[in-house]
Amino acid sequence: MDLTTKLTAAAERLFDRHGFMATGMDRLTEAAGMSSRTLYKNAGSKAALMARVLTQRDRRFMARLEVQTVDALFAALEDWVRVEGCRGCLFLRSRAETGGDTPEIAEAVAAHKEAFHRRVGEVVATDLGCEDPVLAEQVLVLFEGATHAAVYRGAQTVSAAKAAAAILLERARS
Amino acid sequence: MDLTTKLTAAAERLFDRHGFMATGMDRLTEAAGMSSRTLYKNAGSKAALMARVLTQRDRRFMARLEVQTVDALFAALEDWVRVEGCRGCLFLRSRAETGGDTPEIAEAVAAHKEAFHRRVGEVVATDLGCEDPVLAEQVLVLFEGATHAAVYRGAQTVSAAKAAAAILLERARS
DNA sequence: ACCAATGTAAAACGATCGTTTTACATTGCA
DNA sequence: TGCAATGTAAAACGATCGTTTTACATTGGT
Numbered sequence: 001m002d003l004t005t006k007l008t009a010a011a012e013r014l015f016d017r018h019g020f021m022a023t024g025m026d027r028l029t030e031a032a033g034m035s036s037r038t039l040y041k042n043a044g045s046k047a048a049l050m051a052r053v054l055t056q057r058d059r060r061f062m063a064r065l066e067v068q069t070v071d072a073l074f075a076a077l078e079d080w081v082r083v084e085g086c087r088g089c090l091f092l093r094s095r096a097e098t099g100g101d102t103p104e105i106a107e108a109v110a111a112h113k114e115a116f117h118r119r120v121g122e123v124v125a126t127d128l129g130c131e132d133p134v135l136a137e138q139v140l141v142l143f144e145g146a147t148h149a150a151v152y153r154g155a156q157t158v159s160a161a162k163a164a165a166a167i168l169l170e171r172a173r174s
Numbered sequence: 175m176d177l178t179t180k181l182t183a184a185a186e187r188l189f190d191r192h193g194f195m196a197t198g199m200d201r202l203t204e205a206a207g208m209s210s211r212t213l214y215k216n217a218g219s220k221a222a223l224m225a226r227v228l229t230q231r232d233r234r235f236m237a238r239l240e241v242q243t244v245d246a247l248f249a250a251l252e253d254w255v256r257v258e259g260c261r262g263c264l265f266l267r268s269r270a271e272t273g274g275d276t277p278e279i280a281e282a283v284a285a286h287k288e289a290f291h292r293r294v295g296e297v298v299a300t301d302l303g304c305e306d307p308v309l310a311e312q313v314l315v316l317f318e319g320a321t322h323a324a325v326y327r328g329a330q331t332v333s334a335a336k337a338a339a340a341i342l343l344e345r346a347r348s
Numbered sequence: 349a350c351c352a353a354t355g356t357a358a359a360a361c362g363a364t365c366g367t368t369t370t371a372c373a374t375t376g377c378a
Numbered sequence: 379t380g381c382a383a384t385g386t387a388a389a390a391c392g393a394t395c396g397t398t399t400t401a402c403a404t405t406g407g408t
Contacts, residue, residue, distance in 0.1 A: 003355095018273035021195035025396060035356050036397080046396065092325055093270050096262055099192035113326045138338040141331060145319020151266055152287045157315060164312040167345055168338055177385095199366060209386050210367080220366065355404070364395065374385070 004042055007032040012053045016090055020050055020097045047102050050094060054108040057090055058115070065119050069127045070139055070169050073120070074162035077146060081158060086150035116140075128172060135172045139165050178216055181206040186227045190264055194224055194271045221276050224268060228282040231264055232289070239293050243301045244313055244343050247294070248336035251320060255332060260324035290314075302346060309346045313339050 010031040014023045025046060029036050043049040064076045091109045100106050117140060124136040146161035184205040188197045199220060203210050217223040238250045265283045274280050291314060298310040320335035 018275070019195065019271045021193065022271060022273060024394075026394090035358090037357090037399085038355060040397065041354085088266055088270055089322065092262055092322060093267070095325075096267050097193040097196060097271060099196060101192075110326070117327070134334065134337075137327070137331060137334040140327070141316060141319035141323050141335045141338065143319070144323040145315035145317070145335075148263065148266060148322050149315050149318045151269075152284070153291070153311070153314070157311065160308065160311040161315045161319075163308075164315065164338070164342055167342060171341060171345075198364075200364090209388090211369085211387090212385060214367065215384085350408090352407095353405085356402085357400105359398105359400080361396100361398070363397105365393075366391100367393105368389105368391070370387105370389080372386085375383080376381105377383100378379100378381085 003034065003038065007034065007039060007042055007049070008052055008056050011049055012057060012090075015050065015053060015094075016084075016087055020094055047104055050102075051104040051108045054091060054094060054105065054112065058108070058112040062112075062115060062119065065116075065123075067123060070123060070165050071127075071162065073123050073139070073143065074146070074158060074165060077143060078155065078158045078162075081147075081150055081155050086147070086155060088148050088151050089144070124169075127169065132172055135168060138168055142168075177208065177212065181208065181213060181216055181223070182226055182230050185223055186231060186264075189224065189227055189268075190258075190261055194268055221278055224276075225278040225282045228265060228268060228279065228286065232282070232286040236286075236289060236293065239290075239297070241297060244297060244339050245301075245336065247297050247313070247317065248320070248332060248339060251317060252329065252332045252336075255321075255324055255329050260321070260329060262322050262325050263318070298343075301343065306346055309342060312342055316342075 007028075010033075011023075011028055014027060014031055025036060025039070028049075029039050032039065034042075043052065061080070064080060065073060067073055067076055091112050094105050095109045098105050120140045120143065121131070121133065121136040124139055125131045128135065142161040142165050146158045149157045149161075181202075184207075185197075185202055188201060188205055199210060199213070202223075203213050206213065208216075217226065235254070238254060239247060241247055241250055265286050268279050269283045272279050294314045294317065295305070295307065295310040298313055299305045302309070316335040316339050320332045323331045323335075
């Protein structure tokens with residue numbers, strides 16, 4: 001496996017499980033199996049590494065949301081939490097931990113959330129047959145809520161959100 | 175104003191705006207207007223101060239949720255974000271930043287989320303006339319989703335969540 | 349065979365972390 | 379009047395932070 005890939009994967013895991021600020025560079029070098037010299041050659045700085053983790057996660061996450069129906073959207077989330085666990089949204093967490101003061105991170109978060117918002121709108125439009133910004137906003141809320149409620153209520157919460165979205169969609173159809 | 179109260183209030187503000195880990199004790203002493211000696215006499219440790227901030231926030235937040243209807247529940251959230259802004263759930267954030275490794279914090283978070291879950295169930299039962307755990311879970315998801323989506327979508331999101339909850343409630347009634 | 353690139357191991361950088369201590373000022377009550 | 383409590387200001391604690399540097403090993407290409 002490529003050095004960059006290994007580092008990014010190890011960093012994502014540590015940031016996600018223990019927090020961004022609480023994860024020191026020594027722990028990263030150990031987990032990535034490389035010297036700090038190589039790490040800095042590769043990542044530049046901790047903030048740059050955080051931003052790269054977010055960019056890569058955005059790709060992995062958004063790839064799963066290439067679906068046509070709202071039901072499939074929540075099914076994708078069910079898959080995600082089964083594989084990745086539920087520790088909340090890493091993007092919002094990174095922004096909160098840095099207070100929005102790190103530009104590279106704030107930009108990565110903004111880009112992801114904008115793409116996510118657009119995707120939800122597209123899926124709702126495809127499923128419904130026409131655009132419905134209000135319904136899209138509600139589906140987005142359910143998705144975000146499932147992500148965060150699952151932290152303490154468990155993965156079952158995603159099913160509850162899926163059912164709720166189905167009701168809203170059905171009502172919008174008639 | 176009491177020293178303890180002033181410290182807790184200043185700490186809550188800094189933790190919320192800049193993150194728990196990113197907020198150092200020197201910034202806390204300065205914001206609270208007291209020496210580090212007095213701060214430690216009063217709070218014991220940073221972890222204890224974090225736990226106390228969460229306990230006090232739980233009281234302030236839950237006091238606002240003493241309502242009878244689901245609509246009032248989301249109206250209370252609208253008021254909250256208008257006054258306190260929208261930076262996500264401070265409880266989940268504290269847990270994520272510490273990786274769940276600090277017992278006093280993990281317990282404060284668990285206690286709050288359990289109380290919150292119970293309260294939502296009560297409000298739904300009161301509004302509906304009978305218990306409905308499934309609907310309660312969906313309302314909880316909408317509430318949590320509004321809290322977190324509002325971080326990047328703005329306060330309008332809470333209204334969208336409120337409308338969605340009304341639809342689900344209406345459907346459950348018939 | 350050799351140079352340049354790329355890696356490791358480990359020490360060191362100054363800064364900042366959470367916390368304790370020292371020395372001193374102010375206060376309220378017996 | 380005087381003691382005990384409670385506060386401030388500031389230095390100091392060792393640890394750890396993110397980052398750079400020094401010294402050396404391994405490799406691949408011409």
